[in-house]
Amino acid sequence: MKNDLAKKITEALKLRDVMEFYGVKFNGRGFALCPFHDEKTASLSIKNEHYKCFGCGAYGGVIDFVMKSYGISFRQALVKLDSDFHLGLIGKEPDYRTRQQMAENRRIEKRYQEHQEELHQNYLTLCTVHAVLFRRYCNGEEWLKDMIEKLDILLDDFSGEEARLWEMATNKSHTQKTTS
Ligand SMILES: [Zn+2]
Structure with missing residues (x-):
C-alpha cells in the first residue's frame, strides 16, 4: 500500500519539475548547483528520473529529494508531494x-x-x-x-x-x- 502510493507519486511527477518547484535551478546543459553541498560549479544532473551530484555523491529519486531537502520521513515526503502538487492521491485522514x-x-x-x-x-x-x-x-x-x-x-x-x-x-x- 505504502509502496504503491510511492509508485503512483513517482509516476505522476517529473523529478526536474519537482526540483525546480523547490528552488533548484538548472542551467542550459541540464546541471544545477547541488542543494546538498556547497558548490560554485553546478555538478548535479538528472538521469532516468534520478539526480546525481558529482561533487558530494548525492543520489536519489523524487521522494529521496524531498526527504533529504526537508529532513522528513518517507511518509511525510509522500504527503508533502501529494499536497504541494495537488495530486489528491492521499485521502484526508479522518480525525x-x-x-x-x-x-x-x-x-x-x-x-x-x-x-x-x-x-x-x-x-x-x-x-x-x-x-x-x-x-x-x-x-x-x-x-x-x-x-x-x-x-x-x-x-x-x-x-x-x-x-x-x-x-x-x-x-x-x-x-x-x-x-x-
Ligand atoms: Zn552535492
Whole structure:
C-alpha cells in the first residue's frame, strides 16, 4: 500500500519539475548547483528520473529529494508531494471524532442487523407454528381455531419488512426446489 502510493507519486511527477518547484535551478546543459553541498560549479544532473551530484555523491529519486531537502520521513515526503502538487492521491485522514462516529455507526448498524435477523427468525418460527397448527385444524382439531387466530394477529403485527423477508425466503426455497 505504502509502496504503491510511492509508485503512483513517482509516476505522476517529473523529478526536474519537482526540483525546480523547490528552488533548484538548472542551467542550459541540464546541471544545477547541488542543494546538498556547497558548490560554485553546478555538478548535479538528472538521469532516468534520478539526480546525481558529482561533487558530494548525492543520489536519489523524487521522494529521496524531498526527504533529504526537508529532513522528513518517507511518509511525510509522500504527503508533502501529494499536497504541494495537488495530486489528491492521499485521502484526508479522518480525525478522532469522525473515527469515533464511524465506529459508533458501525456498532448501531450491527445491532440493527442483529435485531432484524432476530425478528426474522421469530417470524419464521411463528409461520412454522402457524402452518403446523393450521394443518392440524384442517385435519379436524377445531379447538386450535382460537390459537391460530391469535397467531394470525401476531403475524400481522410484524412489519411489512418482515413480510417481505418472508416472501423472499419462501420464493428462494421455491426457486431452489423447482430448479433442482
Ligand atoms: Zn552535492
